[in-house]
Amino acid sequence: MKKIKRVALVGGTHGNELTGIYLVKKFQKTPNLIKRFSFESSTILANPKAFEIGKRYVDTDLNRCFRRQDLLNLNLSSYESQRAKVIYQTFSSIGTQPADVILDLHSTTANMGLTIILGSKHRFNLELAAYLVSINPRVKILYSVTKYQDSPYLDSIAEYSCTVEVGPVAQGILDAALFNQTEELIQTILDYIEAYNQGTPPQSTSTLTFYETSKTVDFPRNELGEIQAMIHPRLQFQDYQPLHPGDPIFLTFDGEEIIYKGDSTVYPVFINEAAYYEKGVAMCITQMKQEVL
Amino acid sequence: MKKIKRVALVGGTHGNELTGIYLVKKFQKTPNLIKRFSFESSTILANPKAFEIGKRYVDTDLNRCFRRQDLLNLNLSSYESQRAKVIYQTFSSIGTQPADVILDLHSTTANMGLTIILGSKHRFNLELAAYLVSINPRVKILYSVTKYQDSPYLDSIAEYSCTVEVGPVAQGILDAALFNQTEELIQTILDYIEAYNQGTPPQSTSTLTFYETSKTVDFPRNELGEIQAMIHPRLQFQDYQPLHPGDPIFLTFDGEEIIYKGDSTVYPVFINEAAYYEKGVAMCITQMKQEVL
Structure with a gap:
């Protein structure tokens, strides 16, 4: 050691x-x-x-x-x-x-x-x-x-x-x-x-639960790169909580819900981090995993 | 009209x-x-x-x-x-x-x-x-x-x-x-x-309750202008709530409480506004007032 x-x-x-x-x-x-x-x-x-x-x-x-x-x-x-x-x-x-x-x-x-x-x-x-x-x-x-x-x-x-x-x-x-x-x-x-x-x-x-980042998700944007939707109120501040396929993920400025279309439950983190707007990241998608020590 | x-x-x-x-x-x-x-x-x-x-x-x-x-x-x-x-x-x-x-x-x-x-x-x-x-x-x-x-x-x-x-x-x-x-x-x-x-x-x-700003309160600072304390956790997010003489207002980095020494109950607003750090404003003090219409 x-x-x-x-x-x-x-x-x-x-x-x-x-x-x-x-x-x-x-x-x-x-x-x-x-x-x-x-x-x-x-x-x-x-x-x-x-x-x-x-x-x-x-x-x-x-x-x-x-x-x-x-x-x-x-x-x-x-x-x-x-x-x-x-x-x-x-x-x-x-x-x-x-x-x-x-x-x-x-x-x-x-x-x-x-x-x-x-x-x-x-x-x-x-x-x-x-x-x-x-x-x-x-x-x-x-x-x-x-x-x-x-x-x-x-x-x-x-x-x-x-x-x-x-x-x-x-x-x-x-x-x-x-x-x-x-x-x-x-x-x-x-x-x-x-x-x-x-x-x-x-x-x-003896078992550690951790969250492994698999990808990032950007805000919906138009051809000029302008944001077209916000984090859905039901997802705001819900870092590390399960997001299921079909759950709302964004809300457009006109009030339309955009749903999560993945094929399995994931755990978003860094939801609505201010510094990531310019990086094209609305949230990071993670999987919950376990490691036996 | x-x-x-x-x-x-x-x-x-x-x-x-x-x-x-x-x-x-x-x-x-x-x-x-x-x-x-x-x-x-x-x-x-x-x-x-x-x-x-x-x-x-x-x-x-x-x-x-x-x-x-x-x-x-x-x-x-x-x-x-x-x-x-x-x-x-x-x-x-x-x-x-x-x-x-x-x-x-x-x-x-x-x-x-x-x-x-x-x-x-x-x-x-x-x-x-x-x-x-x-x-x-x-x-x-x-x-x-x-x-x-x-x-x-x-x-x-x-x-x-x-x-x-x-x-x-x-x-x-x-x-x-x-x-x-x-x-x-x-x-x-x-x-x-x-x-x-x-x-x-x-x-x-027929009666409007409003809050009238009377003064601003800065963070405690040292001779270099560096902040020496934070908004007290019991005051954070408590805008428009009554602050009584003797209530804690700041918490130093060493954990010491600084109390509000005014002589009457006031109603702080703009508590911990990010843009006001550089203006020397930790919060604005208001009085609750009423106006008969």
Whole structure:
């Protein structure tokens, strides 16, 4: 069993997701909160300029800047591609403060509760996830097969990692209840890692329920790309709930219902996430799965 | 009694408040929806460039660009100061399509329900407000004394006007339920004006309850201007609910409660509005008042 030597806590990968930003600021002011005996804890505000201007990003989405060829490409000059290189040169295995675990703290306008997006199905990740679910029913585990292929996230630069997505919360505001729940989740993760390093990780259920992304669904649009319908009121805030074939999924501006035409029950997530309108994503479709540990 | 000859429906004064924008787009596509016998209906997307880039504004807040001296100042060159001049030259009393009533459609991250911010206490405004409240309990009436002094809103360029503020909804997303409720509210207003023009406005209660803004309260900040506390979880989403002296109002990042120290019960609104962080406003304090009609 390989010990964890460093955990990096990342906030503000997106400059208008304040929960992670103010948590990292708090930890930077009071480092004792994230100090443990068996490993180092580091913190970073990933995109300070985007935070300053109150936007998701300055030039481009930082969380899509971690393709290996891009990190090596000296010709990329956007602010975020430079920040990606700095973060890589700090926390990757060849960095100045190599991190075994990265916790990248995000928030979302979707009702994602306390979501852990797993970076891989490594046994460490799965057991941590199972433990978190077992002690807090608001925790949901999301796994995206494509996450590490087309456009790897920031947390892909460490071996064990997860993106933490909490919501619903509007961009640009702090929700105190969600802030406290997220902080508690981080403390639980750090305590787990401490116990793991000492060879006594707390045990949990032997079966992990998780949600695996299979595809994304865009809003209905016209030939100019303009949205022609909204998330159906019955689907709004219903992340992780079953969506059956025939259930309404969109409502046009004229009041017409558009139904889900798939051939099996699915579990949509990131329903109506503000930042995904420009990405052509109204929601992500997942399947509920189980992994025996 | 002066008849209403034109009503102007304004959407997208703020580019990331999608409810009003997509309502105006709908009305532009199907003008019959807002057509009435006794008056003209006009529509405008007030800040199309801000909508394009998905931001509140390009250079400056358009809804603070309507001071008379600024509208006459040819040296002001921001995008929004130019848009303000165009809107003024269209819908003001000296414009090409003078509007007697302006309905300016906004949304907010605060739990404002269906709020009507009155532009003045003109009898027409008060009677319309009383009627709207009497048929829909989600409608709240807000009146700001300073609104027409320091920085008049867009709707100040017409005699009878209101700013419609609906929420809670995150910036950059559409909430179908709220969209439908806002459309219904607009239809009710247009029907009311039609009846008013015909001399038979529907009657309502003889006493109007409204909320009058007395001051704003900022977040606790340090010497660098950084926020030191969040809206207290017990106050979040409690717009228009009574706040008593001694009730918690903020929660510091360290978990300390900050209490409201006023000497009487007040009714906060715009609690945790995302766009107001940069304006130094955590909430607006109002008094509940009544006006006998």
